Amino acid sequence: MIRPFLSLALAAALVAGCGGDDPERPQSTLPEASAPAAIPAVLSSKSAKQLFGAEQNGSAQAAEPFGSYSKGCAAGNVALPETGPTWQAMRLSRNRNWGHPEVVDYVQRLSRKAAAQPGWNGLYIGDISQPRGGPMLTGHASHQVGLDVDIWLRPADRLDLSASERENISSISMRRAKGAFTNDNWTRSHHEILKAAASDPRVARIFIFPGAKVQMCNDETGDRAWLRKIRPWYGHHYHFHVRLSCPPGATGCVDQNPPPPGDGCADAQAWVNNILNPPPPDPNAPKPKPKREITMADLPAQCVSVLSAR
Numbered sequence: 001m002i003r004p005f006l007s008l009a010l011a012a013a014l015v016a017g018c019g020g021d022d023p024e025r026p027q028s029t030l031p032e033a034s035a036p037a038a039i040p041a042v043l044s045s046k047s048a049k050q051l052f053g054a055e056q057n058g059s060a061q062a063a064e065p066f067g068s069y070s071k072g073c074a075a076g077n078v079a080l081p082e083t084g085p086t087w088q089a090m091r092l093s094r095n096r097n098w099g100h101p102e103v104v105d106y107v108q109r110l111s112r113k114a115a116a117q118p119g120w121n122g123l124y125i126g127d128i129s130q131p132r133g134g135p136m137l138t139g140h141a142s143h144q145v146g147l148d149v150d151i152w153l154r155p156a157d158r159l160d161l162s163a164s165e166r167e168n169i170s171s172i173s174m175r176r177a178k179g180a181f182t183n184d185n186w187t188r189s190h191h192e193i194l195k196a197a198a199s200d201p202r203v204a205r206i207f208i209f210p211g212a213k214v215q216m217c218n219d220e221t222g223d224r225a226w227l228r229k230i231r232p233w234y235g236h237h238y239h240f241h242v243r244l245s246c247p248p249g250a251t252g253c254v255d256q257n258p259p260p261p262g263d264g265c266a267d268a269q270a271w272v273n274n275i276l277n278p279p280p281p282d283p284n285a286p287k288p289k290p291k292r293e294i295t296m297a298d299l300p301a302q303c304v305s306v307l308s309a310r
Contacts, residue, residue, distance in 0.1 A: 052134025
């Protein structure tokens with residue numbers, strides 16, 4: 001729960017910023033995440049991850065993402081059911097199986113396609129988002145607007161895992177040679193699941209380790225358009241990370257730029273070449289700046305109403 005004085009501040013900010021009821025809005029609809037003109041001073045310096053990490057349920061608002069994947073929040077997130085006919089949500093103690101309804105629909109649809117692959121009865125689903133999005137207490141920098149989802153690369157052969165088993169079972173690495181190549185755990189089924197995942201028009205991009213992208217580039221003999229959305233990135237050898245585009249009409253949501261034209265295979269091969277033969281370090285490269293903790297002032301103003309909605 002939000003501490004009492006913060007709750008009062010949130011309520012006061014909303015009264016100041018919302019005004020009366022909108023007569024043009026049908027009374028049967030959920031309220032929009034109306035925002036004050038700015039984050040109130042009492043909240044501006046507060047740790048966003050502490051506030052959003054404390055929320056246990058989604059906000060009673062129409063579903064809408066605000067901000068960017070790495071600096072935002074999410075109104076109206078819904079929970080992916082912990083178990084379905086072709087999926088199971090993992091690490092339930094994290095309470096990160098919440099997302100925009102489009103993400104929940106996407107997971108369910110993709111899991112049915114995965115269940116048609118040999119050795120797969122569906123998908124194990126990792127982190128999506130917190131109930132109201134926002135910065136996480138631990139882990140991801142992204143996953144803040146309910147449009148990202150991690151999907152395990154371990155075949156989901158059992159869909160009757162207990163809550164305890166879901167806390168302790170681990171996914172399986174697919175990489176060899178620090179990510180330059182796939183290992184013997186990689187199968188054609190992985191290829192087909194990634195192809196199905198990327199072929200959904202709602203997908204903006206999918207992150208996976210470079211060796212897997214190159215392997216898929218080498219193995220694909222048909223339509224290659226879907227490969228454009230498969231992007232090499234560090235790690236991502238136990239799971240792949242799907243990112244959906246901002247839904248139509250979500251004017252407060254900030255999309256990434258689309259991937260470069262082409263299938264991206266040459267770029268992935270360049271990643272692999274650098275893994276195998278690392279270039280010498282640049283002595284003039286600036287030192288990375290330490291990351292500052294995200295405060296409420298860094299987030300879109302609508303995130304105040306997302307936190308306060310009950």
